[in-house]
Amino acid sequence: MTARNSMMKFTLIRLRRNYLAVLGFFVLFVLIGTAIFAEQISPYGYADQDYMMIRKPPTATHLLGTDEFGRDVLSRLIYGSRISLQVGLIAVSISLVIGGAIGAIGGYFGGRTDSVLMRIMDVQLAIPTILLAIVISSALGPGLVNLMVAVGITSIPRFARLMRASVLSIKGMEFIEAARAMGASHLRIITLYILPNCAAPLIVQSTLSVANAILFAATLSFLGLGIQPPYPEWGGMLSAARPYIRDSAYLSIFPGLAIMITIVALNCIGDGLRDALDPKQKR
Amino acid sequence: MVRYIIRRVLLLVPVILSVMVIIFTILYFTPGDPAQIALGQEANPETIAAFRAEHGLDASFPVQLGRYLYKAVFEVDLGYSYIMKSPVSMELSTRIPVTIRLAFWAVVFSTLVGIPLGVICAIRQYSLLDSLTTLVTLLGVSMPTFWTGILLIIAFSVHLGWLPSMGFETVGEMVLPVVTLSGATVAVIARTTRASMLEVIRSDYIRTARAKGQRESVVILRHALPNAMIPILTIISMQFGMLLGGSIVTEAIFSISGVGRLMLEAINMRDYPIIQGGVLFISVAFCLINLAVDILYAFIDPRIHVK
Numbered sequence: 001m002t003a004r005n006s007m008m009k010f011t012l013i014r015l016r017r018n019y020l021a022v023l024g025f026f027v028l029f030v031l032i033g034t035a036i037f038a039e040q041i042s043p044y045g046y047a048d049q050d051y052m053m054i055r056k057p058p059t060a061t062h063l064l065g066t067d068e069f070g071r072d073v074l075s076r077l078i079y080g081s082r083i084s085l086q087v088g089l090i091a092v093s094i095s096l097v098i099g100g101a102i103g104a105i106g107g108y109f110g111g112r113t114d115s116v117l118m119r120i121m122d123v124q125l126a127i128p129t130i131l132l133a134i135v136i137s138s139a140l141g142p143g144l145v146n147l148m149v150a151v152g153i154t155s156i157p158r159f160a161r162l163m164r165a166s167v168l169s170i171k172g173m174e175f176i177e178a179a180r181a182m183g184a185s186h187l188r189i190i191t192l193y194i195l196p197n198c199a200a201p202l203i204v205q206s207t208l209s210v211a212n213a214i215l216f217a218a219t220l221s222f223l224g225l226g227i228q229p230p231y232p233e234w235g236g237m238l239s240a241a242r243p244y245i246r247d248s249a250y251l252s253i254f255p256g257l258a259i260m261i262t263i264v265a266l267n268c269i270g271d272g273l274r275d276a277l278d279p280k281q282k283r
Numbered sequence: 284m285v286r287y288i289i290r291r292v293l294l295l296v297p298v299i300l301s302v303m304v305i306i307f308t309i310l311y312f313t314p315g316d317p318a319q320i321a322l323g324q325e326a327n328p329e330t331i332a333a334f335r336a337e338h339g340l341d342a343s344f345p346v347q348l349g350r351y352l353y354k355a356v357f358e359v360d361l362g363y364s365y366i367m368k369s370p371v372s373m374e375l376s377t378r379i380p381v382t383i384r385l386a387f388w389a390v391v392f393s394t395l396v397g398i399p400l401g402v403i404c405a406i407r408q409y410s411l412l413d414s415l416t417t418l419v420t421l422l423g424v425s426m427p428t429f430w431t432g433i434l435l436i437i438a439f440s441v442h443l444g445w446l447p448s449m450g451f452e453t454v455g456e457m458v459l460p461v462v463t464l465s466g467a468t469v470a471v472i473a474r475t476t477r478a479s480m481l482e483v484i485r486s487d488y489i490r491t492a493r494a495k496g497q498r499e500s501v502v503i504l505r506h507a508l509p510n511a512m513i514p515i516l517t518i519i520s521m522q523f524g525m526l527l528g529g530s531i532v533t534e535a536i537f538s539i540s541g542v543g544r545l546m547l548e549a550i551n552m553r554d555y556p557i558i559q560g561g562v563l564f565i566s567v568a569f570c571l572i573n574l575a576v577d578i579l580y581a582f583i584d585p586r587i588h589v590k
Contacts, residue, residue: 123301123302126298126569127562127565129528130528130532131562135550138558139312139313211425218427222532223535224551235429245437249437249441253437256430260430263424264421
């Protein structure tokens with residue numbers, strides 16, 4: 001227990017020295033707060049239309065302006081944070097659980113099981129991820145859950161390979177042999193002995209994957225395959241703003257900024273975690 | 284070496300076949316009847332039945348899949364577009380050169396910008412230029428492609444009026460799409476080059492080269508860079524897949540008639556043969572690029588050759 005705590009403590013200390021990572025965490029907490037308290041924070045509802053205020057640039061009453069239906073852009077961005085964070089979190093959970101299981105089983109049991117599973121992953125890797133996401137989400141149809149599944153499936157191979165590599169490096173160690181000698185089952189060895197020891201790379205990969213998932217979700221919605229209007233997805237908002245690019249450029253700028261700030265924050269956290277969890281890498 | 288190449292090419296065959304099976308299966312179980320969509324809501328049952336018979340849509344799943352694979356492999360026939368009534372291969376052949384041109388120039392641009400940028404940052408570590416580049420590349424990897432494109436259009440087409448926002452024929456028309464598509468790749472290549480160069484510059488043989496009085500430019504370009512190239516090449520080949528995928532978005536933004544736009548239209552119209560053909564082309568291209576890079580490794584790094 002003590003060893004674990006002190007490892008976490010050292011990780012935290014190293015993380016606190018990384019200003020970008022601290023900034024990233026700060027932005028992420030603000031975003032999570034925004035998503036949870038969207039009803040309380042947002043000045044208007046995400047679907048409230050005001051036909052007297054069609055495509056009005058930012059003013060004191062509408063801080064980020066209004067869109068083509070007279071809806072408040074700021075409120076829509078605030079509600080949109082819910083979708084983006086949900087998609088990011090759940091899509092990555094899907095790929096972490098499925099990919100992690102595939103990688104753990106393949107790496108642990110080796111042999112034919114391993115080569116069959118890894119060949120399947122190779123095939124999936126032969127299709128560029130965004131293309132696969134487009135095909136799957138067009139097959140599943142629009143909607144929040146389908147979007148999460150489509151985005152989640154695409155990063156399964158990445159987690160499977162990472163997990164497999166970690167398991168391979170750990171399973172030959174003596175403490176695994178000791179656990180087996182004590183009569184621990186395969187499941188017990190994988191979950192209680194191997195998993196905690198390959199947590200670090202999985203945590204880093206998960207953080208970076210959340211960023212990627214949010215980017216994919218926005219891209220799919222931009223192409224009209226993800227979340228359908230009037231629900232305020234950031235990518236969908238950018239797509240809706242395209243006809244007004246000449247007269248109301250702000251409509252195309254704010255949703256993109258929201259996406260970029262979120263992704264920058266997650267990338268900073270991911271890079272910071274990688275350096276903090278693996279100090280050997282940092283020179 | 285030749286045997287290695289042949290073995291690698293043969294290994295591609297099952298992968299490509301599996302990709303075809305997977306895409307066919309996903310699309311087969313997609314809700315929505317392609318016959319209904321192609322013929323419109325008012326079509327009577329007889330015409331729909333005739334359409335289904337004509338395109339072999341009335342057969343069972345294994346039969347359809349088998350027929351598709353057989354035709355694709357032995358007759359080089361990818362089927363007919365439901366909507367345009369022309370062979371898929373013909374539709375693709377007019378679009379493929381456009382997409383390849385887009386992806387090619389994006390790779391050239393991002394390599395020519397990314398590698399020198401990374402090298403300079405590594406040489407002048409912690410300088411103002413280095414910090415600035417770190418910041419810009421962080422933003423670069425975090426910007427969605429479609430947003431980059433929209434911002435460039437707002438700046439250079441709408442406000443300055445310097446460059447057109449549509450098409451991909453003239454050099455002027457090519458600038459914005461290529462820069463849009465390259466944005467994230469430039470950032471990734473610059474970051475990788477910087478990290479890889481920093482590692483190499485610290486090694487003993489670089490110190491030796493400097494100690495014997497070699498000019499700094501020769502040390503960097505002849506001694507350090509070639510040894511830093513392996514991770515850079517890996518990242519470039521990985522980015523190629525991203526670029527082929529990203530070209531779908533870029534083609535949509537700039538109204539470029541490439542494979543990506545063809546596929547997006549086909550997805551909306553449930554024109555399955557076209558989608559299958561498009562995915563097949565992009566996956567084959569992706570695999571071939573990865574293969575080419577693996578072979579290139581062997582030339583750059585003699586140690587791989589020995590294995």
